[in-house]
Amino acid sequence: MPDQAAPTDVILPAGLLARWPHLPVFWPGRTLRAGPQAAPVPFALGPFSPPRLGGREVPVAVVTGDAPDPLGAALARKTEPGPGLPALLASLAARRIGGIGWPDPGGASLGLAPRSAAVVLGDVKDVRETGSPVIRACDPFRPDAPAPAGALRLDPWTLLDIAAEIHGASRELALLALAAGVRVADGPLAGADPLASWAALLAATRCADPFRQAPCGLGEALDLLELWTARAREGRRVAACLGMHPYKREGVTALLGASTPPVFSGSARRAIAAARDRGGALLAWSASAPAELRARAEVAGVGLLWLEDGFIRSAGLGAAFRPGASFALDTRGPYYDPARESDLERLLNTAPFPPPLLARAAALRAAIVERGITKYNLRGEGPDIAAPAGRRVVLVPGQVEDDASVRCGGGAIRTNLELLRRVRADQPDAFILYKPHPDIAAGFRRGRMPAAALRGLADGVVTAPMHTLLARVDAVHTLTSLTGFEALLRGVAVTCWGTPFYAGWGLTEDRAAPPRPRRRLALDELVAGALILYPRCVDPVTALPCPPEVLIERLDRPELFPPGRRGRLRAAQGLLTRAVARLRGLR
Secondary structure (H helix, E strand, O other): OOOOOOOOEEEEOOOHHHHOOOHHHHOOOOEEEEOOOOOOOOEEOHHHOOOOEOOEOOOOEEEEOOOOOHHHHHHHOOOOOOOOHHHHHHHHHHHOOOOOOOOOOOHHHHOOOOOOEEEEEOOOOOOOOOOOOEEEEOOOOOOOOOOOOOOEOOOHHHHHHHEEEEEOOOHHHHHHHHHHOOEEOOOOOOOOOHHHHHHHHHHOEEEEEOOOOEEOOHHHHHHHHHHHHHHHHHHHHEEEEEOOOHHHHHHHHHHHOOOOOOEEEOOHHHHHHHHHHHOOEEEEEHHHOOOOHHHHHHHHOOOEEEEEEOOOOOOOOHHHOOOOOEEEEEOOOOOOOOOOOOHHHHHHHHOOOOHHHHHHHHHHHHHHHHHOOOOOOOOOOOOOOOOOOOOOEEEEEOOOOOOHHHHHHOOOOOOHHHHHHHHHHHOOOOEEEEEOOHHHHOOOOOOOOEHHHHOOOOOEEOOOOHHHHHOOOOEEEEOOOOHHHHHHHOOOEEEEOOOOOOOOOOOOEEOOOOOOOOOOOOHHHHHHHHHHHOOEEEOOOOOOEEOHHHHHHHOOOHHHOOOOOOHHHHHHHHHHHHHHHHHOOEO
């Protein structure tokens, strides 16, 4: 006899579980089994279709039902709308959630007023005369359906921006139209009550977190769909990349989420030409970009974006070819260059910080401090600091002196030795600890100083992990090092001798004024902007854009950040450099 499924079994087409390993989360307590390739799919993505990232669609919300047509079965149910449903539908429309990631330039790009056109999908031919312009388009939820030549392939929300009514829409698109207040002219949802239709749909909707493989609420699912939609829109802009070291390219490709990877080049001329020929923007690694890149891109008519490591990067040094999982992508300029306003500066100066966001920032900050998270997350024991009783302990973090942040934001101070001189003159009675930059201490970058040069300036030289040091010092004096930001998260007083991104907001003592006015911020407002709203995080497990909280959890597993193919050679280089430095008496 043929194998009969138990009543609690959920039968899926072969291969679907391998494609989406988090599917069991949608059916807690039930067994999922692979059936024949042609087995009916017992769920629908409905209007919650995620954008395609790297050619993949990963569901976070599904509509379930016992019928072969789960979406139809869900909509046939009778469910009373809840009191919060109108606000949810307004939020859905405002955040433009739904669709598969087709271009979303907005209705204004079509030259039509809002709610002024009849939008006709697919091969629908008979449309009643209304005097409105008729726009022919492909249904984003039926990308393979027949459509007349020249039909627009646009995101649902661009179509709904200009639609007074919509014809031939799939049920998924019709649901979005109802949420947006657009008339559905035909089909099973024509004349349907928006609240009742959505109440029935949501009653059959289940949500799951693909990162933690656990159930989640609808709000969390919509937040993730909004994040993915924004990243897909951003990634579509990029046609070429400049200055990305080979070990970074896999992470950058995942960050952009494009089905067709960008062209990677080490030549500004070739990268600009590739971006121009492919009709997109150029993404440049900020620290290695040539000084004239902006001007050359403008002459070529190519948009320019800037990329750098994020403020919480990985478990290990980038100089050791360990991949990063957090990026700072900026449309205006590198965040560390105070000469020009960056997206980060504008965000911190203008963004609202509502109470839920501040609560999230406070929880994120607490998790960072509790887990000992810093940019590189190097492990080790804390130092024994032999400071005499009563002396204030001041940490001075060294930097790579030819680093772009020093060149751009250091002002008159360009060396670690000069910074130490300034700090000693300013803090004559303090017990000063100098910590060489991890890349220098590991032997990957030049910048060690003769031990004799430190006499009278530093009372000790330490190489312990940063989070252990910050728990033992009273203050940090820095030029532009991210250590200052990490100290603020832990309630340590910070004095800035340069103009890093976190200076000038009323949280630091500043010896160099920022070039533009900055409003005063509370600490968790700075955290919300710098660690939640600004960075782009990529989960090292799924290679999908993720919230920063997921990245924080992944850092518990250093094996997820292995050194690159040339990591052993790099480690040998560092070992040799350190040995030579010891022989020469360098610190």
